[in-house]
Amino acid sequence: MTRPGLKIHVLAGLLVIGVLVSGCSGGEDTDTGPSEVFAADVCSEGLLSPDAVRALELLTGGATPFKPPKNVGDVAWVAGVLERGYAKIGASLGGTVCRATPADRMNYHDLSVSFEIEHESTRMGEHTESGKGYYWEYDLGRNALVLPDNGRLYFDCASDRLAGPDKSVPIKARVSLRQAPTDVDPRALREANLTILHSAARALAKEMGCKNNGNLPEQLVIKEKAAPTR
Template sequence: MTTARPAIRTLSGLLVAGALATGCSGGEEPDRGPSAVFAADVCSEGLLNQDAVHALALLTGGATAFKPPKNVGDVAWAAGVLERGYAKNGGSLGGVVCRATPVDVKSRHDLSVHFEIESELQRTGERSESGKGYYWEYDLGRNALVLPDSGRLYFDCASARLAGSDKAVPIMAAVSVREAPANVDPRALREANLTIVHSAARALAKELGCKDGGGLPERLVVKEKAAPTR
């Protein structure tokens, strides 16, 4: 794999620039209607920090109003699903904790966030995908694999709710967008996805009581590790 030139930077400049490009700041917000919710409220409480809320708006084309989410659990629910699934099967689908669908019927920028504990067999896929040169890789957690329309962050959680405080269990936090905005810098989109999975993973690590917060920094600093080779 070809290694990208190291790049370390904060996210504020890219997210603000992307938000301006999609029109999600400035001017009056449209009437949300009686059943719509804001970007800050569309995901389960505590899942997204302020930077991640801005990232969600960028990835959904500057949307400010969203349909009320259905069939979505909160972080505590997801942690319980992961805990029970791991105890029974050694792996678990943690379910969807965010489903952001813009009210504008013309928009196709739907976004969702979910968690997963992969089985030992599936974890070989994590390593092989990392080496295929298809994703941008970032130095975060065990590894972070990102594209403009998706992101996956793998981190280790040693918790009494899983395998105990002395054994780390790899967890994946994932975000996907049905159609990423075409008029936004791809790098800004990638780093917006990274912002969301970082915030979501931190929230889950706190809920599960992962040792040392799953090794995730409190504040995200973007550090490219490798670029796609194809």
């Protein structure tokens, strides 16, 4: 004979198991986001101008669908990271604001955009790397160093969020491409990288409240300063 108390405990246990099973079953999908996105939506809102969106399409092999970005902050987030890092140690590794990963596994043209503030005592790369002759130099911001598969743009930010309105802090914007297309003219690839850098840097300069938008023009004018020497 089954004791009444035992029957109650068994029924309660079955109810708990039923709730757990229904919660783990695929009855209702909680992931309602898109399975793919395109160039206009792969980066955080406001980061890329229409010209920069077209540049991203060129660098990644055309009108390519991308995996939905994950673990990537927006412009407001990276501005906060830069601000807090600079307040603590006078530098910040910043973070990534765009990661464009093609949905096609055979497309290796992954692209990312990030920002950083290098410490004043250890700052390197802005001019020393160009002095080594590895990069094409462009007249944009403090300096712009670009190759077909990557680029760096240094621009001044005088802002209350950093060192105040009377002291400029160089911010580095970086674009990186895992593998550049081989069927596109290298000059077009360099200028596409520069277009993305200009748009992203302008967006961050606006968010940070940089004086004169970091001295970055509203419209990009591509002007070469120097070619690689090696």
